[in-house]
Amino acid sequence: MSNTDIQISICGSAGDGTIAAGDILRRVMADIGYRVICFDVYPAEIRGFGKCIARLRITDQQAYSLKAKSDVLVSLNDSHAIAHAGELRECGALIYENTSIVAIAEGGHMSSHVQPGHLPYPVAFRTLSEKATGANRSRNIVALGFIAGLFGLPAEAFKKAIAAKFKSKAAVAASSVAAFDAGYDAGTQRFKLDDVCFGKPTATVIPGATIEMINGNAAVARGALDAGIDNFFGYPITPATTIMEKLASEMPKHGKRLVQTEDEISAIAATVGAGFAGARAATSTSGPGLSLMTEMLGLGIMAEVPAVVFVSQRGGPATGMPTKTEQSDLNIAVHGGHGDAPRIVIAPTNVDGCYRCAGKAFEMAEAYQTPVIVLLDMYLSNRYETVVFPAHPPFEPNMSRKLGKGENGDGYKRFALTEDAISPRAIPGDKGCMHVVTGLEHNELGRPSDQTDMHLAMSRKRHEKLKAALQHPNFTCHKRFGDEGAVDVGLLGWGSTFGECLEAMYKAQAAGIRCAAMKVVMLSPFPAEAVAAFMDDCRQVLVPEGNYQGQFANLVKANLARPLTSLTRPTGAPVRVEDILDEIRRLAALNQQAKAA
Amino acid sequence: MNAPLSPTGRLPRTAQPVYLDDKLRQIEESGRLGYRSKTLPTWCPGCGYFAIVDGLTSALRQLDIPNEDAVVVSGIGCSSRFPFFVNTYGMHTLHGRALPCATGVKTANEALTVVAVGGDGDGFAIGGGHVPHAARRNVDITYLLLDNAIYGLTKGQTSPTSALGFKTPTSPYENADQPLNPLLMLLSYGASWVGQTYAGRPDHLKRMIVEAMQHRGFSYLHILSPCVTFDKTDRTYQNLDLQVRELPASHDPSDKLAAMREALRPDHPALGVFYSEQRHTLGDALDGLVEKAGGSNAAREPAALKQAGKKARRR
Numbered sequence: 001m002s003n004t005d006i007q008i009s010i011c012g013s014a015g016d017g018t019i020a021a022g023d024i025l026r027r028v029m030a031d032i033g034y035r036v037i038c039f040d041v042y043p044a045e046i047r048g049f050g051k052c053i054a055r056l057r058i059t060d061q062q063a064y065s066l067k068a069k070s071d072v073l074v075s076l077n078d079s080h081a082i083a084h085a086g087e088l089r090e091c092g093a094l095i096y097e098n099t100s101i102v103a104i105a106e107g108g109h110m111s112s113h114v115q116p117g118h119l120p121y122p123v124a125f126r127t128l129s130e131k132a133t134g135a136n137r138s139r140n141i142v143a144l145g146f147i148a149g150l151f152g153l154p155a156e157a158f159k160k161a162i163a164a165k166f167k168s169k170a171a172v173a174a175s176s177v178a179a180f181d182a183g184y185d186a187g188t189q190r191f192k193l194d195d196v197c198f199g200k201p202t203a204t205v206i207p208g209a210t211i212e213m214i215n216g217n218a219a220v221a222r223g224a225l226d227a228g229i230d231n232f233f234g235y236p237i238t239p240a241t242t243i244m245e246k247l248a249s250e251m252p253k254h255g256k257r258l259v260q261t262e263d264e265i266s267a268i269a270a271t272v273g274a275g276f277a278g279a280r281a282a283t284s285t286s287g288p289g290l291s292l293m294t295e296m297l298g299l300g301i302m303a304e305v306p307a308v309v310f311v312s313q314r315g316g317p318a319t320g321m322p323t324k325t326e327q328s329d330l331n332i333a334v335h336g337g338h339g340d341a342p343r344i345v346i347a348p349t350n351v352d353g354c355y356r357c358a359g360k361a362f363e364m365a366e367a368y369q370t371p372v373i374v375l376l377d378m379y380l381s382n383r384y385e386t387v388v389f390p391a392h393p394p395f396e397p398n399m400s401r402k403l404g405k406g407e408n409g410d411g412y413k414r415f416a417l418t419e420d421a422i423s424p425r426a427i428p429g430d431k432g433c434m435h436v437v438t439g440l441e442h443n444e445l446g447r448p449s450d451q452t453d454m455h456l457a458m459s460r461k462r463h464e465k466l467k468a469a470l471q472h473p474n475f476t477c478h479k480r481f482g483d484e485g486a487v488d489v490g491l492l493g494w495g496s497t498f499g500e501c502l503e504a505m506y507k508a509q510a511a512g513i514r515c516a517a518m519k520v521v522m523l524s525p526f527p528a529e530a531v532a533a534f535m536d537d538c539r540q541v542l543v544p545e546g547n548y549q550g551q552f553a554n555l556v557k558a559n560l561a562r563p564l565t566s567l568t569r570p571t572g573a574p575v576r577v578e579d580i581l582d583e584i585r586r587l588a589a590l591n592q593q594a595k596a597a
Numbered sequence: 598m599n600a601p602l603s604p605t606g607r608l609p610r611t612a613q614p615v616y617l618d619d620k621l622r623q624i625e626e627s628g629r630l631g632y633r634s635k636t637l638p639t640w641c642p643g644c645g646y647f648a649i650v651d652g653l654t655s656a657l658r659q660l661d662i663p664n665e666d667a668v669v670v671s672g673i674g675c676s677s678r679f680p681f682f683v684n685t686y687g688m689h690t691l692h693g694r695a696l697p698c699a700t701g702v703k704t705a706n707e708a709l710t711v712v713a714v715g716g717d718g719d720g721f722a723i724g725g726g727h728v729p730h731a732a733r734r735n736v737d738i739t740y741l742l743l744d745n746a747i748y749g750l751t752k753g754q755t756s757p758t759s760a761l762g763f764k765t766p767t768s769p770y771e772n773a774d775q776p777l778n779p780l781l782m783l784l785s786y787g788a789s790w791v792g793q794t795y796a797g798r799p800d801h802l803k804r805m806i807v808e809a810m811q812h813r814g815f816s817y818l819h820i821l822s823p824c825v826t827f828d829k830t831d832r833t834y835q836n837l838d839l840q841v842r843e844l845p846a847s848h849d850p851s852d853k854l855a856a857m858r859e860a861l862r863p864d865h866p867a868l869g870v871f872y873s874e875q876r877h878t879l880g881d882a883l884d885g886l887v888e889k890a891g892g893s894n895a896a897r898e899p900a901a902l903k904q905a906g907k908k909a910r911r912r
Binding site for chain 2: 230231233249252253254255256257259261262263265266267269270271272273274275276277278279281295296299303428429430431432433434435436437438439440447448
């Protein structure tokens with residue numbers, strides 16, 4: 001078991017600096033050498049008094065999800081935080097303003113919601129902030145100082161992070177440091193139980209590697225850059241926009257080009273155009289944009305053009321819930337569009353996976369000459385984790401099938417039917433290989449043909465060539481965790497939910513249930529053999545996911561006619577570890593009953 | 598610049614059914630295919646598009662653009678079959694999407710000469726949302742809009758440039774929708790080169806394609822072309838011969854208001870260069886962003902191009 005496993009929640013109103021405080025805290029923790037996972041909650045509106053929560057889980061070993069109960073809850077606004085008092089664990093620290101800023105109704109103050117077993121820490125955030133800075137705006141920084149003082153965290157690291165955060169505003173930085181000191185002193189003077197205790201961080205030292213605090217979208221952007229992305233075309237949409245924003249600032253520094261297009265149709269069309277011209281090109285979007293892109297994805301598939309599409313899912317259908325997470329675009333990613341249109345779909349399960357999948361997507365698009373969808377969701381896009389980046393990008397710069405001797409010239413066959421169904425590819429500018437790619441069914445030369453034999457041969461080519469993707473070099477299509485051999489309950493998970501699956505699995509193991517979990521990263525083509533082997537080992541198979549229909553469970557059933565239990569949670573929030581654990585217990589009990597009978 | 602009219606004040610009718618079949622066989626036998634592809638056009642005899650293929654291939658020859666450095670991009674429609682009939686690289690994309698695909702090709706490799714080709718339905722109905730943006734960005738491509746005011750490939754339905762009162766299978770009583778004025782639209786969208794020509798004037802057509810392709814920036818060439826199969830009454834060679842006129846000799850292509858005034862007479866379409874200006878292209882703007890960010894434009898050389906040992910940029 002790990003020494004450190006502490007979850008801190010800071011809850012406030014938009015404008016209290018809740019998310020900013022969380023941002024500083026997570027950067028400090030990552031700097032010190034802890035592993036951190038964070039997922040913030042904030043309203044869809046930019047202004048107003050919506051609820052903001054910054055949640056951080058700080059550990060010394062890799063964690064896979066947030067915990068249902070926090071160890072520390074900081075209230076910057078009681079009207080929002082009171083509803084969350086119940087998510088503080090027994091003997092957890094409840095830190096709140098000791099006086100109210102405004103007159104409040106009875107029961108409106110946190111002090112009347114402290115539960116038996118909570119350790120209450122009323123703090124004069126407002127007074128301390130006013131004394132230190134002359135204003136009450138720095139209550140969030142005072143709270144940070146208090147946490148640092150109370151738990152004995154190094155003040156210098158915080159001051160460095162505060163200076164970095166406000167580097168363009170020297171006066172703000174100075175007053176923030178003063179506010180931090182005031183909070184820190186207050187914290188050191190308070191009595192602390194040993195329940196919430198930070199152990200020594202275990203810094204992993206890999207030569208040349210860097211450890212960074214990064215969220216899923218930033219990891220995607222970094223993966224794209226490290227894989228040598230040439231062109232990006234995109235249209236803003238929550239929650240994918242920050243991928244485009246990051247690339248917009250980074251790509252020109254590397255001499256690369258990004259264009260904001262008039263809509264998603266244009267974005268994917270230009271991406272396919274650039275891919276045809278030999279560039280490593282990508283676009284990013286969310287569900288509504290993906291709906292618009294499906295026709296052009298079909299062209300990419302038919303014309304065998306490499307293209308990469310990053311998709312961050314949100315609640316749907318239609319406009320749905322733009323700032324809430326959901327895993328409900330699996331169907332459209334895997335099957336969307338008309339005709340027999342096979343494509344590659346990969347879904348990372350953590351932030352590190354976002355980086356690797358983003359980079360590998362360019363390799364695969366080029367190697368198998370087809371569009372590749374990288375499927376994230378809001379929970380993964382906005383979740384921060386500490387990620388170890390290798391010294392050298394683990395991506396191949398060029399995986400194009402070269403033309404062999406004598407293959408160019410007059411009879412160049414862009415769509416030659418080869419043994420592995422992948423044809424040597426020439427690009428505009430290559431002498432003697434002029435050809436036309438088309439959305440019409442075509443012959444090996446690329447000329448329109450609706451002969452039945454040709455349609456059969458070309459359909460087979462488009463499907464068969466993707467099989468090689470399941471053995472793509474240095475890529476994890478699927479992976480098994482937990483107990484080996486036969487198990488009582490096996491979890492099949494995908495995407496952001498897999499972290500919760502792992503946590504639940506470890507808890508079930510600790511409770512004496514033989515349990516394993518498999519993550520499926522490649523959703524199309526589907527790794528049927530490996531998943532079948534896993535399911536054969538499990539007396540009960542549980543498939544938890546964040547949608548209503550059980551889209552992944554249906555994908556598994558469509559590929560493998562085997563019994564499974566689907567657990568769907570379309571709440572707009574990540575699937576809860578406890579819900580999965582309850583279901584594991586129920587299924588394990590079923591096994592027991594069956595044995596007894 | 599603008600072609601002179603015949604002494605009668607009418608443009609001579611020169612388009613005749615072209616038996617490309619025979620012509621191509623001759624060329625192929627002589628071993629000089631040039632910019633023609635071996636695929637024979639699928640159009641009806643007498644279609645104005647034959648003259649346009651001829652115009653583009655001779656423009657490519659005149660401008661001495663290597664076959665492999667040209668990319669013809671189209672959408673869907675009769676005119677969009679174009680890429681198959683020229684011996685260059687080509688993209689036959691989706692209905693209405695020629696311009697964004699062409700933008701992608703050009704952005705990926707500025708050394709390529711990119712020509713987008715499409716019809717009136719492709720460009721102004723389903724693809725209408727892309728035209729303003731290609732024009733305002735000044736993507737350095739040429740857009741040949743082959744306007745026959747009808748949906749030919751689906752057998753003659755109403756298009757966004759069909760005349761009021763025009764009868765087709767989808768408007769059996771009459772077309773009640775006001776036709777668009779593409780020239781006026783392109784002028785207001787900010788296209789940096791706008792011209793008009795007529796498939797019945799092959800010499801004028803060739804000259805205009807050359808001029809459009811020589812223009813640095815987004816050049817829009819509107820080509821009036823009859824559908825001889827499905828339109829026997831409206832946009833016919835006979836009618837167009839009578840309707841078209843030359844732009845006045847005094848017309849100044851740098852005067853946008855004058856160009857708009859000329860465009861406001863769609864019943865008597867004027868042939869020639871309506872408007873022309875030099876300004877930053879999308880490529881220039883993107884190069885500028887790279888410089889602002891402290892990057893190097895020389896670094897942009899797609900890995901695939903490196904492998905082919907080619908420079909990505911020539912200009």
